[in-house]
Amino acid sequence: xxxxxxxxxxxxxxxxxxxxxxxxxxxxxxxxxxxxxxxxxxxxxxxxxxxxxxxxxxxxxxxxxxxxxxxxxxxxxxxxxxxxxxxxxxxxxxxxxxxxxxxxxxxxxxxxxxxxxxxxxxxxxxxxxxxxxxxxxxxxxxxxxxxxxxxxxxxxxxxxxxxxxxxxxxxxxxxxxxxxxxxxxxxxxxxxxxxxxxxxxxxxxxxxxxxxxxxxxxxxxxxxxxxxxxxxxxxxxxxxxxxxxxxxxxxxxxxxxxxxxxxxxxxxxxxxxxxxxxxxxxxxxxxxxxxxxxxxxxxxxxxxxxxxxxxxxxxxxxxxxxxxxxxxxxxxxxxxxxxxxxxxxxxxxxxxxxxxxxxxxxxxxxxxxxxxxxxxxxxxxxxxxxxxxxxxxxxxxxxxxxxxxxxxxxxxxxxxxxxxxxxxxxxxxxxxxxxxxxxxxxxxxxxxxxxxxxxxxxxxxxxxxxxxxxxxxxxxxxxxxxxxxxxxxxxxxxxxxxxxxxxxxxxxxxxxxxxxxxxxxxxxxxxxxxxxxxxxxxxxxxxxxxxxxxxxxxxxxxxxxxxxxxxxxxxxxxxxxxxxxxxxxxxx
Amino acid sequence: xxxxxxxxxxxxxxxxxxxxxxxxxxxxxxxxxxxxxxxxxxxxxxxxxxxxxxxxxxxxxxxxxxxxxxxxxxxxxxxxxxxxxxxxxxxxxxxxxxxxxxxxxxxxxxxxxxxxxxxxxxxxxxxxxxxxxxxxxxxxxxxxxxxxxxxxxxxxxxxxxxxxxxxxxxxxxxxxxxxxxxxxxxxxxxxxxxxxxxxxxxxxxxxxxxxxxxxxxxxxxxxxxxxxxxxxxxxxxxxxxxxxxxxxxxxxxxxxxxxxxxxxxxxxxxxxxxxxxxxxxxxx
Ligand SMILES: Cc1ncc(C[n+]2csc(CCOP(=O)(O)OP(=O)(O)O)c2C)c(N)n1
Ligand code: SF4
Numbered sequence: 011x012x013x014x015x016x017x018x019x020x021x022x023x024x025x026x027x028x029x030x031x032x033x034x035x036x037x038x039x040x041x042x043x044x045x046x047x048x049x050x051x052x053x054x055x056x057x058x059x060x061x062x063x064x065x066x067x068x069x070x071x072x073x074x075x076x077x078x079x080x081x082x083x084x085x086x087x088x089x090x091x092x093x094x095x096x097x098x099x100x101x102x103x104x105x106x107x108x109x110x111x112x113x114x115x116x117x118x119x120x121x122x123x124x125x126x127x128x129x130x131x132x133x134x135x136x137x138x139x140x141x142x143x144x145x146x147x148x149x150x151x152x153x154x155x156x157x158x159x160x161x162x163x164x165x166x167x168x169x170x171x172x173x174x175x176x177x178x179x180x181x182x183x184x185x186x187x188x189x190x191x192x193x194x195x196x197x198x199x200x201x202x203x204x205x206x207x208x209x210x211x212x213x214x215x216x217x218x219x220x221x222x223x224x225x226x227x228x229x230x231x232x233x234x235x236x237x238x239x240x241x242x243x244x245x246x247x248x249x250x251x252x253x254x255x256x257x258x259x260x261x262x263x264x265x266x267x268x269x270x271x272x273x274x275x276x277x278x279x280x281x282x283x284x285x286x287x288x289x290x291x292x293x294x295x296x297x298x299x300x301x302x303x304x305x306x307x308x309x310x311x312x313x314x315x316x317x318x319x320x321x322x323x324x325x326x327x328x329x330x331x332x333x334x335x336x337x338x339x340x341x342x343x344x345x346x347x348x349x350x351x352x353x354x355x356x357x358x359x360x361x362x363x364x365x366x367x368x369x370x371x372x373x374x375x376x377x378x379x380x381x382x383x384x385x386x387x388x389x390x391x392x393x394x395x396x397x398x399x400x401x402x403x404x405x406x407x408x409x410x411x412x413x414x415x416x417x418x419x420x421x422x423x424x425x426x427x428x429x430x431x432x433x434x435x436x437x438x439x440x441x442x443x444x445x446x447x448x449x450x451x452x453x454x455x456x457x458x459x460x461x462x463x464x465x466x467x468x469x470x471x472x473x474x475x476x477x478x479x480x481x482x483x484x485x486x487x488x489x490x491x492x493x494x495x496x497x498x499x500x501x502x503x504x505x506x507x508x509x510x511x512x513x514x515x516x517x518x519x520x521x522x523x524x525x526x527x528x529x530x531x532x533x534x535x536x537x538x539x540x541x542x543x544x545x546x547x548x549x550x551x552x553x554x555x556x557x558x559x560x561x562x563x564x565x566x567x568x569x570x571x572x573x574x575x576x577x578x579x580x581x582x583x584x585x586x587x588x589x590x591x592x593x594x595x596x597x598x
Numbered sequence: 599x600x601x602x603x604x605x606x607x608x609x610x611x612x613x614x615x616x617x618x619x620x621x622x623x624x625x626x627x628x629x630x631x632x633x634x635x636x637x638x639x640x641x642x643x644x645x646x647x648x649x650x651x652x653x654x655x656x657x658x659x660x661x662x663x664x665x666x667x668x669x670x671x672x673x674x675x676x677x678x679x680x681x682x683x684x685x686x687x688x689x690x691x692x693x694x695x696x697x698x699x700x701x702x703x704x705x706x707x708x709x710x711x712x713x714x715x716x717x718x719x720x721x722x723x724x725x726x727x728x729x730x731x732x733x734x735x736x737x738x739x740x741x742x743x744x745x746x747x748x749x750x751x752x753x754x755x756x757x758x759x760x761x762x763x764x765x766x767x768x769x770x771x772x773x774x775x776x777x778x779x780x781x782x783x784x785x786x787x788x789x790x791x792x793x794x795x796x797x798x799x800x801x802x803x804x805x806x807x808x809x810x811x812x813x814x815x816x817x818x819x820x821x822x823x824x825x826x827x828x829x830x831x832x833x834x835x836x837x838x839x840x841x842x843x844x845x846x847x848x849x850x851x852x853x854x855x856x857x858x859x860x861x862x863x864x865x866x867x868x869x870x871x872x873x874x875x876x877x878x879x880x881x882x
Contacts, residue, residue, distance in 0.1 A: 041882070206881035220873045224865040225677050244877060246859035249868050251677050256703035260670035263663065263700075267643070267674020270661060273866040275678065293664050386873040420866055421659040421675070422682055424638045429653045429660030432646065440609060441654055441662065 014198050015068030016150050017076030019096070021089025025057040028085060031139050032063035033378070034160040035146070036207045039067035040380045041156055043201030047496070048378040049075035049572060054232070054316040060088060065378070069199035073500035074575050075377075080194060081149060082121075083142045090116055097121035102191065104145050106138045124149075124191055131186055132179035140176045144183025151193050152200075154184050205382060210375040213345045213384075214304055214368075215240035217352025218276050219248045220388045223302070225268035225275040227253045227261040229283055232316045233372040234306040237278045258283035262290035262303070269294065269301040270430065272395075272420035274356050278304035281323045282313065288330040291365050295335025297430045298408070298416070298459065300359035300366075300393070302352070307371040309570045318570025319372035321492055324548040327367050328521060336414075336462045338366040338470070339520035343495030346381045348374065351518075353388035354473070360393035361469075362462045363415060369520065371543065373572050374493035394418065399426035406437040410454055414461030467522040476527045478535070480513030481506075486586060487535040489561060491517040491549050494541055497573050501541075504579055510586070517549060523556040532559055537590055539563045539582060541573070600631040605640075607657045618795030618806075619649050619716050621769030623656065626685070626714070628772075629779035630658075641682045643672040645697060647689035648723045649716035649795065666697030669704040669713065676709045679866040680854045683783060684710070690717040694730040694750050705759040705788050709853045712782045712789045715752065716769075718797035719804050726800030736803055753833040753845055756790045757826065763789035764829065764846040768813055769796070770806050771842065781844060787852050794842075809840070816843030823847045 018035065020028050032048060039046045048065035064075040078098050084090045084105040090112055094103055099120030103112055107125025117123060126145060128138045140161065147157050161176045208216075214237045218226060226245060228238040238254065245252040255261040261277045268275035279287065284305045294301045307323045309315025327339055338358050342351040348370065355366040394417035399405045405426035409416040416437075419426040429435075433443035434452055442448045478487065480502050488498045498514040505512035515531060515538075532538065540550040540561040545568045550561045565581045567573050605627035613619050630640060640658035644650035646665035653660030659682070663671045672686040693701050693715045704711065720738065721727040727740035731752065735744035756764045763785040767775040775793065782789035794809050821843065822828060829846035854860045862868060 037882075204882060206878060208881045212881070216873070216877065219877070222868075222870050224868065225674065227674070246857070248873060248877070249859065249862075249865070249871060251857055251859040251865060253673075253677060255670065256699055259667065260673075260700055260703070263667040263670035264674035264677065266663075267661070267671035267676075268678035268865070269674075270671075271675055271678030271682070271864075271866040273678035275674070289664055290667060293667075297661070297663075384878065386875055386878075390870055420679070421641050422638060422679060422864075422866075424636075427637050427657055427659050429662055431654070431660075431662040432664055433662060439660075441651070 014196060015066050015072060016196050016198060017066045017079045018081045018083065018146065019079040019093055020063040020083045020085065021093050022061055022085025023057065023088070024052065024055055024059050024061050026061070026085040027139050028061045028063050030164065031083065031143055032065060034143065034157070034164065036065060036378050038152060038156040038160055040205050040207045042152060043203040044068060044198060045070065045072050045205070046207060046378065046380045047072045047074060049373065050376065051571065052317050060092065062093070067198070069201070073496040075572065077574055077576055080196070081146055083146060084110060085139060086110065094121060095119050102149055104142045108135070122191065124187070126183060126186060131182040133175050137176060137179040140179040141183035144180035145187035147180070148184045148187035149191060149194055151196060151198065154180065205380040206384065207378060207380055208345060209236065209378050210345050210348050210370060211236040211306070212240050213348040214278065214352050214370070214375070215244065216384065217349040218302070219244065219250060220349070220386050221353040221356040221390065222274055223250050223276050223356065224273035225251045225253065225265065227255050227264045227275070227277045228279065229255050229258045229261050231280045231283045233308055233376050234278045234280050234283070234304065236376065237304065258286040259290065262287035263293070265301045265303070266290055266294050266297065266299050269299040270297065270421065274300070276302040276304065278306065280306050280308050281310050281326060284323065284326065284330070292331025292333060292335060293432055294365040295331065295337060295459070296432055298363040300356070300363055302355045302359055302366050302368065304368045304370060306375045307369065315570040317372070319493070319543060319572055320568060320570065321371055321543040321548070322545070322568070323369065324520065324552065327369055328552070334460065336362060336364045336459055336466065337521055338362065338364065338466055339369060340366070341369045341492040341518055341520055342374070343492060343516055343518065345379045346384065349384050350388070357389065357391045358466065361391060361415070362466045363393065363418065364462060369492060371493050395420070396426070397423070399423060404438055407439045408435065408437045408455065408458065410437055410458045413465050414458045415465070463522045467524065470519045470522065471524050471527050474518045476515070476517065476519070476524055476531050478513045478515050478531055481511050482513070482534070484511045484513040484536070486510065486512050486537045486539060486582065487532070488512065488514045488539050488541055488582070489517070490514070490541045491520070494543065494573065497575060497578065498541060500575055501578055501582065504575070505582065517553070520552070523552070525556045528553070529557045529559065537563070537586070539565060539585055541565045541578065543567050543573070600634055602627040602631040604637060605630050605657050607655050609654050611655045612651065613648060614799050616798040617648070618718060618769040618797065619652065621772050621775065622714065622716050622793055622795050623652055625769070625772045625775040626779055627656065628776040629783065632776065632780055633783060635683055639683055640685065641675050642685045642687060643668050643675060644686070645688040645692035646723070647692045647721070649687065649689040650692060652687045666692055666695070667700065668692065669697060669700040672711050673704060673707065673709055676711055676854065677865065679864045680710070680860060681864045681867070685712045685714065685783070687714045687716070689722065690715055690719060690731045691721045691729045694752055698730070702759045705756060705761040705790070707853050708762055708787045708850065710786055710788070712779070712791065714779070715790070715792045716795035717752065717792050718795050718801055720797050720801040722797045722800055733803070751833060752790070752792045754830065757830055757833060757846055761790050762787035762848050762850055763844070765790065765844045766792045766794070766842045768794045768809055768842050770809060774815065774842070778844065785847060786849055812838060812840040813842050814839060816841045816845065
């Protein structure tokens with residue numbers, strides 16, 4: 011059975027209002043009980059350039075952006091020229107026929123030209139987007155009322171006077187389509203199921219607020235800035251100070267300062283900003299300060315591809331800062347996972363008193379998806395805290411305990427004054443680095459800190475137990491991490507449908523690496539294929555380093571765009587047609 | 599009035615005998631005692647340098663951070679717990695060199711933090727290289743032919759940068775210095791106290807005697823700290839006459855007073871509250 015989905019592209023220049031058309035449509039789909047997945051391809055320009063919103067909606071879970079469209083809403087000529095041939099046979103190109111042209115060559119793949127005479131259908135040319143959306147509602151058999159509601163919400167507060175003219179324009183578009191073209195007969199199966207529509211970065215913000223993050227610091231950097239924007243408008247009323255800093259060095263340092271007081275603190279950035287943060291990430295490691303750091307990767311190196319996606323920072327994050335210290339690195343996979351992982355990251359930071367890094371990328375952070383209602387009542391565990399100190403003995407901030415975790419007091423507690431030092435120190439925090447360098451104490455403190463990893467590893471192996479997803483006796487196992495989880499799931503579904511038994515394996519806990527568990531899970535696999543968005547297959551290399559498992563079959567992408575499912579599918583088939591590469595399976 | 603001794607830690611300072619930083623430390627202990635502060639109410643945040651070792655010798659909460667980063671860490675501490683008396687300390691290299699960017703922005707930010715710079719016009723801990731406040735043509739280990747860069751003027755920079763309290767002291771005038779600290783700590787907002795704190799070992803030019811021959815007190819000349827232009831004019835004096843005292847003070851709204859999230863008390867003390875589900879309405 012073919013799944014019932016509708017694919018829509020909206021193309022135009024930055025400033026044409028593509029995002030608002032796309033966001034409205036996503037909400038309309040979701041309110042009608044459909045699943046949505048959308049990716050907006052854009053550039054680092056404020057006006058002009060080319061913006062291309064690619065969205066798929068369906069009554070079953072949709073995992074990726076569409077490769078072809080049923081309907082292209084073209085907001086400028088360029089969008090027609092670039093995307094007309096991607097419209098499916100029988101699909102529609104909706105455009106403003108006063109200003110743009112569809113020529114015969116645009117229809118070579120069988121699309122229909124659906125020109126909208128905007129000057130006749132709307133009061134102002136600016137309403138072309140609304141007219142086109144109205145026409146779309148008819149073609150895709152969606153209730154016009156949902157669009158009218160979306161327009162009221164969009165304009166009602168800011169510009170109430172334009173609500174009615176826009177509703178009129180939407181109706182005119184709908185009617186015009188009804189008179190001139192046939193509906194697609196998609197039979198989408200609308201329902202009343204309620205889902206949320208959001209982007210990954212909003213889930214980061216929500217997760218932080220649910221965990222009662224009290225201080226968020228950041229310096230603007232795409233594609234992390236929307237965390238800052240979300241928190242700037244929602245933080246203060248939910249008990250979170252949001253501070254834009256002078257640079258990422260300050261953001262990280264400030265988060266450490268706040269974390270040190272006992273306030274939960276987070277900072278967020280992309281790879282370049284993270285590079286600036288690194289020295290203070292190590293500071294958090296040395297001071298044993300709980301702090302959460304989000305790195306939303308974009309194309310590198312250097313300024314790289316500011317508005318494109320990549321998974322190129324794995325090694326940067328693994329190796330951030332001089333020396334060795336415990337760190338936890340997690341790679342959430344879906345928007346829902348971003349929410350729950352972020353909330354849990356604060357618990358881990360508090361329990362192990364160390365920096366917790368969350369790796370995302372532009373695709374995960376900025377794509378739009380429907381998610382099931384989130385449970386905001388997340389578990390909160392502040393770890394070991396001493397709330398008063400009455401002993402005549404001095405309080406030891408870095409007490410050498412079996413777990414390596416030293417119960418902490420929050421500054422301000424009477425009688426427990428101490429210094430937390432960036433230089434190596436003893437159990438009380440007294441610096442031992444300079445005059446009194448003391449090898450046994452150094453060794454003890456190093457071991458105390460590093461011992462925390464053992465506890466963290468045990469816990470993480472339970473919370474995020476690495477396991478195969480899909481049929482246990484698959485012919486092929488697709489391995490990946492982070493944002494490509496959706497793609498891998500789509501690939502598994504497709505392979506299974508075509509009679510190839512496939513399963514997937516996602517690596518979520520990057521540090522401490524769960525080597526034994528990963529080895530155990532992969533040891534039953536017949537054939538492994540690594541799929542990731544970078545040039546050198548960083549995860550395959552990490553896996554080999556940590557487990558000895560060497561995945562030689564790799565599908566890698568580093569052109570900045572998300573994987574194209576049909577291309578990945580072809581690659582997988584090619585790989586399966588070859589004899590297995592030597593050592594492509596786990597040593598037993 | 600409390601006894602300054604309560605602010606002494608059991609660690610003996612490891613500074614060279616005669617180092618200016620001893621005077622800075624003693625005066626700060628006296629100031630905190632005079633203000634009736636208690637050790638657990640104070641958090642001293644330093645960077646890296648000889649001067650930045652100060653928190654280890656002071657009985658209070660302390661944070662010894664990274665070279666140049668005392669101010670952003672101190673800002674985070676203040677955002678996290680505004681009930682603490684937050685004092686940042688460090689050297690001229692720490693604050694005006696590697697940390698200069700943070701210095702400028704901390705003044706604009708105007709959190710209620712006191713910033714004490716032990717200005718010895720040299721890099722002490724790294725054994726005597728030129729610092730941003732080293733005078734021109736002075737020979738140091740890194741400038742054997744003489745320092746080609748001009749000397750940074752922290753007082754003028756602080757005035758231009760919008761600091762709401764700008765003062766300079768001398769560690770050879772401990773009583774005067776303690777008074778400056780008291781004013782700076784009492785001041786609501788960002789307060790800079792730049793302190794001449796001679797390095798006995800690596801700066802043979804700007805010695806105690808050198809300063810004693812040149813300094814005068816602004817209050818003796820009836821300088822009005824409310825007068826910005828006069829403060830700017832005094833900040834330019836260097837050479838035979840060098841002023842110490844309060845150059846400028848102008849209380850304005852602090853960052854924490856303006857931040858709505860901080861209106862309900864110290865962030866670190868807010869009770870846990872589940873997130874109000876109405877936040878999800880935006881997404882349906
Ligand atoms: C990132 C970094 N760069 C360099 C250093 C080495 N370093 C330590 S202290 C210092 C300069 C100290 O001079 P100053 O801040 O004036 O303090 P003083 O020792 O004179 O009191 C330098 C360069 C460091 N610790 N970290
Ligand atoms: S080197 Fe200079 S600044 Fe450092 S302790 Fe000695 S005298 Fe003080």
